[in-house]
Amino acid sequence: MAAESAHERAGLHRPTRRTNVSGLTRAILVIALVGLLESIYLTYIHYHGISALPCFGAHGGQSSCALVQTSVYSKLAGIPVALLGLIGYVTILATLFIRGELGRAAAFGVALTGFGFSAYLTYREIFTLKEICEWCVGSALMMTALTILTAIRYLRAGS
């Protein structure tokens, strides 16, 4: 009993918890960086009007990725969704440098928003455009993973 108290007093449990949290943070960092690189590429493609995106589907001689990314759903109030994704990933990365509950809550909030909007865009791809853009699905999957990881990170931090 006395030994256990001394163990706790010495803070020997803390390194275990810290490892878990930083492991999550590292995973979030890696996924957000991959997402950022992809969104930089898609934003570049968008502004340079490059339609030859490597993609599996084809639509009347047009790549299905190009079709999705030039569709009416490719912009939100005039802003390309690829650029919005880029802003989202940058924001998630920035929140990793904010200490405490605020940073963790903000990371989760941004990831959840990205996840929700990505889910809507995926719905539009499948049911309205009837075309799949692998790049967009990739980003949607990354946002899903980020939402789960940032939620765990937030809830676990104070437990």
Add this chain to the structure above:
Amino acid sequence: MASRKEQKEQARAARLAQEQQAAEQAQRTRRLQIFGGVIALAVVVIVAAIAISSGGSTHKGQSAVAKAAVAHVNSLLAGIPQSGNTLGKPNAPITITEYGDLECSICDELATPASFTNPESQQGTGWEDKLITEYVRTGKAKLVFRSMETASSSNPDANAFTQQQVAAEAAGLQGKEWNFIELMYNQQGAEGTNYVSESYLQGLAKEIPGLNFKQWMADRKLARLKNQLSVDNAAGVAAGQSSPNGAGTPTIVIKGPLGQSAPIVGLPNGYGAYVSAINRVG
């Protein structure tokens, strides 16, 4: 038996533990409340984003040119029957066939009203509107659209002609081809530029009242619509060859009970040329 001092210490420890438990509970509750608040805020942002996105290019986000085009086309075509590429009553005695390229600026001049000036600074003649009002609406003639590639060949995007003409044909499967044609003519970009993007075509489709967008998207993949373009093109070239101007767009061929007019390629000197041709064959 514990001494009085020990009892006091135990009671104090119990109180501290209770306080700590209460503090932890309060912190957990606060964390969950913040978590719920973040979810609620994210949902509000997502719903707002979806509402803006779903609006697409409907009236709220439309430019003044688009609004004017939509109002003009809706009023021009209101109540006139359409089937496939035909505008007007199927049994109308006179058939006016237009061979056109939706990027062609001269077709645009023929189709648009005088209030419209295209990017080439050419003012609309309003002649096609007049034909629709005076002959198609009254049941004397029907107007048929067939595709013929001219101006689109200077578009840097080699697929543009196929994409735009098939998009119009796909609207025709829902009895809306002439809405698409007129909307594109009334919102044409400059010849030789690649303005005919997917977003542009979808934007036009979304301006058509009652068009099933999902169905339209699916129909654009039909091979027969693409195949029809080469059939139309060959017919247009053949029709225009007998003209002194040679083949070109727009080519107007007027057919009636008394025969067929000579093709009118390009713009004639005046609207009267169409009226004379109609009178000759009808």
